[in-house]
Amino acid sequence: MKKVETFGEIMLRLSPPGFLRFSQTNNFDVVYGGGESNVAVSLANYGVPVDFVTRLPKNDIEECAMMEMRKRGVGVAQIIYGGDRLGIYFLETGAVSRGSKVVYDRTHSSIAEIKSGMIDWEQVFKGVEWFHWTGITPAISQGAADVCLEAVIMASKLGITISTDLNYRAKLWKYGVEPEAIMTELTSYCDVILGNEEDAEKHFGIKPEGLDITTQGHDVKAEAFLSVCQQMMEKFPRAKKVITTLRGSISASTIPGRGFYTMEKQCSNPLNTKLRIL
């Protein structure tokens, strides 16, 4: 059975227990994770063979992050080592009218300082049939964007299915580039695109056409999403499927939760949900 490969940053998350504030606690809960490693863990939970590749420093904290992957059944043999540090973020959970807070401490992480050529993608992609990346990675640094491009080019050359979760992050993209050119090139290699309206607008300037998005009615919302999907499929002819997530119910379903809009040309693989470790 061939495997899935995901690529991106894994970070250390530190958060006060429960609803305490940073200044009200003397211990932090510890979780190791990231968008792409979480997808890998979810797939492993479902029994899908999966491998995660990244760049990590060589120390005891990094080893904890890697152990977490290994524990969940995610392959870690392709991870490369170098650089100074694992990215960290601090999360304070909001309560009542007080919002959540995130303090990033991810600059100078090993993955942020990755350079072209550091990962041997031909080696990484042996036995791989699906490659997944997200819009977070090229947002970290020029090096990370470069390596991401190397990955999609090699995956494409080897006939591997490529999926992306666009995931626009306003707090990143700080290294002096415009997301649009980079994301357009990277996305042009993808077979499956996940993303929402904000991602489409921020990354590609695509907006729903001829619609008043503030209207509450679901049909209008649905049309808006279809408009965005359609524009994305036109922009990215290689894409066979565009998936977008809509919080709240879409139709008459009484089950609260997420709905999914899917516009597809053809569909050959079940990787169609964004899964997160709780």
Add this chain to the structure above:
Amino acid sequence: MKKVETFGEIMLRLSPPGFLRFSQTNNFDVVYGGGESNVAVSLANYGVPVDFVTRLPKNDIEECAMMEMRKRGVGVAQIIYGGDRLGIYFLETGAVSRGSKVVYDRTHSSIAEIKSGMIDWEQVFKGVEWFHWTGITPAISQGAADVCLEAVIMASKLGITISTDLNYRAKLWKYGVEPEAIMTELTSYCDVILGNEEDAEKHFGIKPEGLDITTQGHDVKAEAFLSVCQQMMEKFPRAKKVITTLRGSISASTIPGRGFYTMEKQCSNPLNTKLRIL
């Protein structure tokens, strides 16, 4: 009543509870501290007016470090803001035959990226009669060493008593210099010098003369220390007092613990112990 000023780095320490290893826990105990801020806290505990100056990033985690100082009664009004991050270190407490482990994540901290001129020392030293720094600070970066030198020059000019704790740290001093020249210049301004044999050797190449240090007898040890002290007092004529700490009892004292050797010319101030917050 005039106050004491201390200057250095304050860090976030993250450690597994009790004797757990990094890989055996999902929460870390949180402590904010550092050599120089700990001295400030100890003095405040004894009722001495004291102020701590450093460079911090502007975020919620830094605010916790500053609140910790404020809570203990240490002045924080002179702290300057800028840079990206608060230095972090991870501490795993050893047990039985397993040693303790420290993982540093302190590169690129705000204090490491401080530059000459950022701190207005004339302003900082208003109402100050004693200034304390340690050998950790110049070991962080060229900028930190430069600012440390600005501080001792200004303190000296203003007639402020200057003390240092030599504190050699092998894991620092990575920015391409030899400690000896820098430490010799900085120490030459000091009135009171704290340090042990290792500090004297690593910072100044001073070794006990004519003595076999491996001998167990206390008198021999005492002579060795006196030799080191004498050489330091010759090297630093401005120093009125050299204090060195010797673990274990020296004389016939029945109280187990630390002993202190003091060689002094004259002594005018009670700051003669290294105190640490538990």
Add this chain to the structure above:
Amino acid sequence: MKKVETFGEIMLRLSPPGFLRFSQTNNFDVVYGGGESNVAVSLANYGVPVDFVTRLPKNDIEECAMMEMRKRGVGVAQIIYGGDRLGIYFLETGAVSRGSKVVYDRTHSSIAEIKSGMIDWEQVFKGVEWFHWTGITPAISQGAADVCLEAVIMASKLGITISTDLNYRAKLWKYGVEPEAIMTELTSYCDVILGNEEDAEKHFGIKPEGLDITTQGHDVKAEAFLSVCQQMMEKFPRAKKVITTLRGSISASTIPGRGFYTMEKQCSNPLNTKLRIL
């Protein structure tokens, strides 16, 4: 910049973690706070210079309460010391159909045993432009009520703006007096009055006139509050503003939460919300 002064009791709150009952835990969460010190902390969070005055015993537990204030940036230099104990209360958080429980252990606290003349209000009010007290303080003891009266008389004499949060507490007022006379005198010095219908009724016998308060319609509720406000403004001619809090939405706002009714003659200061530390 002139500062705000608040006066009242700070207590130690002990509560089982999460939703455990008193009898289901062997540790209690520890919080130091009180109505008036919480207002001080909130103002400090917003950067307003603020000072808190109270009477505390001299011991390590009181010191923790004072450190909590100092940590948050609240001035504690005017606190006076004496008496035996810090007031304590035990809080068990309710769950599902089980209500919350409070067990008070606040008798004989230092503030309860305060006497006229113990606080030098002229000294306390140096550099103060706003004084805030609540209806909890005079409810504690005759001495606390007497000192509260000293405070408002002196503040008034010095031209300091005075605000009160009426805060009726049925479990207090046990020392053999009727709240009405005391509260009427104290409130007559106030420029800003915060309180709800229950406070108005219990403290001053003021009820909404000509209205059926059980009706669900918001307009009726609004009229009721306006009636209470109007009566309070007539009773207390010095008051420039009466503020009352109404839980739930008042108008067509879709955001659930609190609403505020404000009836004012003139308004010169932004202290118009009751803030609590989460």
Add this chain to the structure above:
Amino acid sequence: MKKVETFGEIMLRLSPPGFLRFSQTNNFDVVYGGGESNVAVSLANYGVPVDFVTRLPKNDIEECAMMEMRKRGVGVAQIIYGGDRLGIYFLETGAVSRGSKVVYDRTHSSIAEIKSGMIDWEQVFKGVEWFHWTGITPAISQGAADVCLEAVIMASKLGITISTDLNYRAKLWKYGVEPEAIMTELTSYCDVILGNEEDAEKHFGIKPEGLDITTQGHDVKAEAFLSVCQQMMEKFPRAKKVITTLRGSISASTIPGRGFYTMEKQCSNPLNTKLRIL
């Protein structure tokens, strides 16, 4: 099988976890206990039928203390209710050179405000063959001392064996009396007396005679204790056994720990150790 009755104060102990200081934690470990209730629990652990009597307020915290007794198999049916509060003490465990700290908050406890006649000792002593009290109880207040005297008189009248642990507490005995008269009267009813040299000196002015107590030799120490025991047995002719505890080994025993000196006329009961719940 007849039972043992113990009488005294049960308190709530609040202590920071591990070696943290009061100011370093936001939760306290919770233990309910006291000298006399701990003896009751120890006896129950050994299967001895035992009952504990005291005076408690009626609230949820007191109920926790009582549940703790009941859980361990100690009878609580004779406890009387009244008064305002359960005594509290805060304990900070020392570490390295920092000593432990105790902050008492036990004034105005229900047992401190007990009065003669409140406990029906004839009822309490039904089915009792042994009564145990300690020197802590008469040290609390005049009322507690009075009730203690009622107890020993009634126990004596009913032919119940009486034991006491002298337990001198310098921080108590604050209510304006000298311990000697009270303790001498109370102890004169006892069959078994536990106590050390300090207890003997502080309560009865008894000192070891003709001995240099600072000498290290065990034989001298042993003689000193025998001298104290002898004087106590002369002073209290009713006492059949005087037991004193000596930390460290006395004779050539290789087992480190406590030794016990026992001087007895006759001995009929196995209650000869001070047991404490860990």
Add this chain to the structure above:
Amino acid sequence: MKKVETFGEIMLRLSPPGFLRFSQTNNFDVVYGGGESNVAVSLANYGVPVDFVTRLPKNDIEECAMMEMRKRGVGVAQIIYGGDRLGIYFLETGAVSRGSKVVYDRTHSSIAEIKSGMIDWEQVFKGVEWFHWTGITPAISQGAADVCLEAVIMASKLGITISTDLNYRAKLWKYGVEPEAIMTELTSYCDVILGNEEDAEKHFGIKPEGLDITTQGHDVKAEAFLSVCQQMMEKFPRAKKVITTLRGSISASTIPGRGFYTMEKQCSNPLNTKLRIL
């Protein structure tokens, strides 16, 4: 005052704190409880004299379970000892769209291996006026079912009121029997029957007649329950009361929670709710 007796299994419940998964924690919350012991605790909380009987192994963990009963005021003197182990179950609380998980580890528990004659029911029922059992106990093993039958026969003979909570558990009933015959015989001795539709169907094959249970309307639901109750009362002529619980509101009550349907011939006792320790 005569007492209530309950009989069944008490287990050790182990669950990760908060919403963590089994694989995300290194400590488990510990609770000792079971359907029948929880009823005993609830009655004791209300001041009803109550006793719990079961079979337990003799070890320190069992002692904790028994202490929990004793602490809450439940009699444990009739408990018999023998067998290897206390039943355990692991509970992972669900979150968002992830369901809760229960892992049973209760095979070979002391109560599962109980045999006829082990409990002296005549002795147990001294001073008892009400006996309560549930459908969980006969589902454990043939021995447990046999002892349950002994209990109801003896209780019936002694004129004791008998109640049952049918409590169908699909994961039990594994020992090679059909629940219907056993439950029908056991229930035929009962005066009060608690249960819902699922219990009625699984235990007795009773379904609501002439009704479409999927309809949302409350009146239809109510009729369905009445139909089930009526059939149960016909099947069990000794039953004076059948009580069934309906989650959600039944009528126009605005208070969310449980409703209770009660169909009774006559009612003489207040044991009419299922109470659980939070």
Add this chain to the structure above:
Amino acid sequence: MKKVETFGEIMLRLSPPGFLRFSQTNNFDVVYGGGESNVAVSLANYGVPVDFVTRLPKNDIEECAMMEMRKRGVGVAQIIYGGDRLGIYFLETGAVSRGSKVVYDRTHSSIAEIKSGMIDWEQVFKGVEWFHWTGITPAISQGAADVCLEAVIMASKLGITISTDLNYRAKLWKYGVEPEAIMTELTSYCDVILGNEEDAEKHFGIKPEGLDITTQGHDVKAEAFLSVCQQMMEKFPRAKKVITTLRGSISASTIPGRGFYTMEKQCSNPLNTKLRIL
């Protein structure tokens, strides 16, 4: 690189935090481990390729045990599934004069109910060069002893080096056999034997000859061990190395800790220490 295989039971250990007793806590620390899986983890920590085989039930708790192995880098692909439960033991850590307590709840575990033929040892031993088992496994049950024998026979046939840690456990060996015959047969296949004097005596009736073991002198102790080793090497001619552990220092080594006596014919592998996860 060929790998090491270890075989045995992995259990869930539940223990109160710190020095609390079972009855003083409401949460248990959770650790998954066992003699043979701990050796596997230690070897993996040193980078040795290693695999662990056992029999586990199929549930979420077992999965946690397996994740712990996987996290540490131990292969788990050969584990077989079946049976009802994972063995559990409860551990209360002693303090001062109170000893530690272990409550076993390991009967009916999946490994205890293993039968001959369940593990395909030829498959398990592919790529294996060293097999390690301990005396705990045959002590569990007849089935476990049978499978252990299958393993050593097959390992021997395949030319795999076999080591054992004799590990006598008085609380096991309950299934009606004498350890000596079983252990003698199993050990006769071993190349390396680890064990101490107690193991030698309890398993094989071997005692040190001509020596007074109670003497304190180290030389006497050393001779005693050499005597035991010699007898074991005579009894088990296949053994190339007998290793025994002696707490405390043996010779003039100044490093406190364990010493090791090794008597060897030839030695080809570095597996000569008993390592345990802290």
